[in-house]
Amino acid sequence: MSTDSAGRILDAVLTLLSRHGIGGVSMRAVAREAGVALGLVNYHFTDKTGLIAAALRRIEEQDIALVEPDPDLPAAERLRLALRRVADPEFLTTEYLSLRLQLWSLAQAAEEFERINTEAQSRYRSGLARLIRAARPDLSRYECAKRAADIDVVQNGLWLTSLLGLDRAALRRAVKLCEDIALA
Amino acid sequence: MSTDSAGRILDAVLTLLSRHGIGGVSMRAVAREAGVALGLVNYHFTDKTGLIAAALRRIEEQDIALVEPDPDLPAAERLRLALRRVADPEFLTTEYLSLRLQLWSLAQAAEEFERINTEAQSRYRSGLARLIRAARPDLSRYECAKRAADIDVVQNGLWLTSLLGLDRAALRRAVKLCEDIALA
DNA sequence: CCCGGTATTGAACGCTCGTTCAAACAGCTC
DNA sequence: GAGCTGTTTGAACGAGCGTTCAATACCGGG
Known part of the structure; x- marks a missing residue:
């Protein structure tokens, strides 16, 4: 507040x-x-569009912070933490999920909203790729980006589906799936 | 039209x-x-809410049809077809995807919209489970439902992410992931 | 104490919204 | 052609919208 x-x-x-x-x-x-x-x-x-754009930017900053955890932890731990945090009870509240959904759906309403969205999405994905690379230096940069994209798909699905009603067990399986993709 | x-x-x-x-x-x-x-x-x-609810029901019917393909085909083929159809160019147009997103985000606006959404979601998921069971009679009913839930997560993520920008290769990997889950 | 600028208020504007309704139109039977 | 039923029209209403603006409150420095 x-x-x-x-x-x-x-x-x-x-x-x-x-x-x-x-x-x-x-x-x-x-x-x-x-x-x-x-x-x-x-x-x-200045106007309603500017107001909503400012609110959009404010929430997107929180998202980016998700993939920039405590730098003192070992790389593998940081990655696991980031992957699990998306399924945290803190983030899986109806309020937060429906807020995310509304933000996404705003993209159609104005070009500026869409730009903010896709920019945040690509920042998030490259942050995730960086985490994977730190935890798995043996993988190529390209392979890490690929895995980050795959995880992004599952995480987005996890968020969206849990808004429509997803049981706890399915949620855990989805998180596990993300870890498997990252560390396979 | x-x-x-x-x-x-x-x-x-x-x-x-x-x-x-x-x-x-x-x-x-x-x-x-x-x-x-x-x-x-x-x-x-009667009013705007009724109008939108009617439009919502109309599009949901198309979704259910996705998991009820030609009954003459062999079961395994029907399943594969259903899993691939969600990534069809026909369904991955920006118009259709953003429509889906808008429908989801409507749930917050009125209780009736939310009910229509969750109902369609559960109908879709059980249709998918039925397809899996037909293709893999060796699996228990419970296991099929579990797999349907997992696939639902990935498919929802696939739809949502491709709206925000997803390359073709990542899309193919997501479809493959669904097939692996179904037939593992 | 008063001055300068920043912060805050609420009334007022013109506009679009969802809804209502009397009137007109179409197709049909007798 | 008259009469009836179901469609279709567009004007009208009150309410709420985003925006503007003159007036007021606040507050640190002269």
Whole structure:
């Protein structure tokens, strides 16, 4: 939770996005949720598109942090940690998953949103490839990128499917599948 | 493409949903896209929620048909066909993929949408399990359901990731992964 | 104490939204 | 052709939307 008004407004956007989808995000609803006056939203952010883009960038930063864990750990441990963290109860809440889904689906609404999305996706994937390479220096850079792409597919499926209802056992099997791909 | 006005209206909803997301679907935009007057939309469908729910049901039927292929083929062939069809160029167009994404993200907007989604998902998964069981009668019913769940994860990831940009080789590897899971 | 700029407020604007409805139109039977 | 039933039209309504803006509150430095 943020304390400055701009931060509270961004938090409000993400909360509403997750709760009701883009249809629930109006300038008035955002102001109400953030506990500020309507005019303040347009004071901090030029327009609605800029507001949503700022909220999008804020959440994407958290994603990148997923594949940049504690550098003091041994490489293999860092990789395993990163692969398991996507299935953490912390990230598999309905709020967070539906927020992710809403962010993805925003891409169709404006070109800027799509650019932010694909950029974050490729940053995430190359971060993952770097982790694999550190844990498995015997593999070529190309092979690591390939495996990162395959893991990305399974992880995206894991997120999406668990939003639609996925049992715990299937979830564990998916995480195991990712580890197998990374370390095969 | 439909010829009756109600069908043309549903087509218009799906077109607009895929093109601009839910934000692009207004009663007026739907009427314009379908080439009918505004009032006719509310004549065929009680309100906007009912309209979108009807469009949702229409597209889900196509999905179920994916796992119910030609019953004359041998079981193993039917399974392989179903697994490959999700990666067909016919289904991997941006229009269709972004439509799928929009449908998923609609679940947050109304309880009815969410119910339609999860219901279709479980119908699809059990259809897939039935195909696996027919191809591999030696497996237990439970094992087939497990494999269907695993394949569902990878397929969902395949769809979602290819919307964000996935190379052809990674796509082929994902399809192969599904076949390996089914026939292992 | 007052001044400067930054932060914040809420009323007001024009616009689009979803819904309603009386009217017109089409196809049909008698 | 009159009458009936089911379609189709577009104007109208009130509500909510994003944006603008003059007015107010806050606050550190002169």
